[in-house]
Amino acid sequence: MDSQKSSSYSTTKSRRGKFKISIITVCITCVILLGYFNLNYLVIGYYYVVKFDHFNEGDKVYIAETYFKNQNIDALGTMELIRPLKKEDLDTLGYTFGEKLKISPQLNDTLKPYLKYLGPSFDIYKMRQFKSGLIGTFKGYKIRYVKDISGKYYVRAVYALINPDKRIFNKDYLAVYPPPANYILADSDIYVMPLDISKNELSNFKKK
Structure with missing residues (x-):
């Protein structure tokens, strides 16, 4: 019985871990995509803040x-x-x-x-x-x-x-x-x- 509980707990923990990893992966992917498609704006922002009077x-x-x-x-x-x-x-x-x-x-x-x-x-x-x-x-x-x-x-x-x-x-x-x-x-x-x-x-x- 205890082994079943332990196995169930391990499985649940594993799923939660995989879910967290999936969320992190999605977030990182979104950031990369946003950076890619908005790279022009990032460059514009950099020059505006750092380079321009x-x-x-x-x-x-x-x-x-x-x-x-x-x-x-x-x-x-x-x-x-x-x-x-x-x-x-x-x-x-x-x-x-x-x-x-x-x-x-x-x-x-x-x-x-x-x-x-x-x-x-x-x-x-x-x-x-x-x-x-x-x-x-x-x-x-x-x-x-x-x-x-x-x-x-x-x-x-x-x-x-x-x-x-x-x-x-x-x-x-x-x-x-x-x-x-x-x-x-x-x-x-x-x-x-x-x-x-x-x-x-x-x-x-x-x-x-």
Whole structure:
């Protein structure tokens, strides 16, 4: 009788142990899967906390010292949000009937808005002229899609939204760098890479 109780107890204990192991395995698997599918967000979070300067809305934004000192660069490039054409855009943007017939079959619902370099930039020569690395004021950090190097895949990244200083901002570009086919500008916002900006004035131009 005692042996049966002991055997039953051992079996129950074994089942509990296996159940605990199963729960732990499931939890670990869930963590791994969450980490895999959210790796992009984990990287974004790391850079936001550790690498980027933190601004409040309206703070002055300066070009980063390392970027400014690069002798091979004469401008700080910016990015703009573009979005896919929609059917209603063909009417509101004044396309001709012939253009509508040509473009309509090419409209693609799977395309996403993303940031792209279209030409606008901050002129480093003018920064030297004005003796300041000021490029504008801070509006916020935003997570946006960009295309990878191959141009095939969308990748999320954090970008700084800037209200540009018009004295050094070159906007004339659309004739040379129009948005890709079947895309248009989503708005007039200007974005820069967070690692290219700073809260501090350039050491060359700090008042002594």
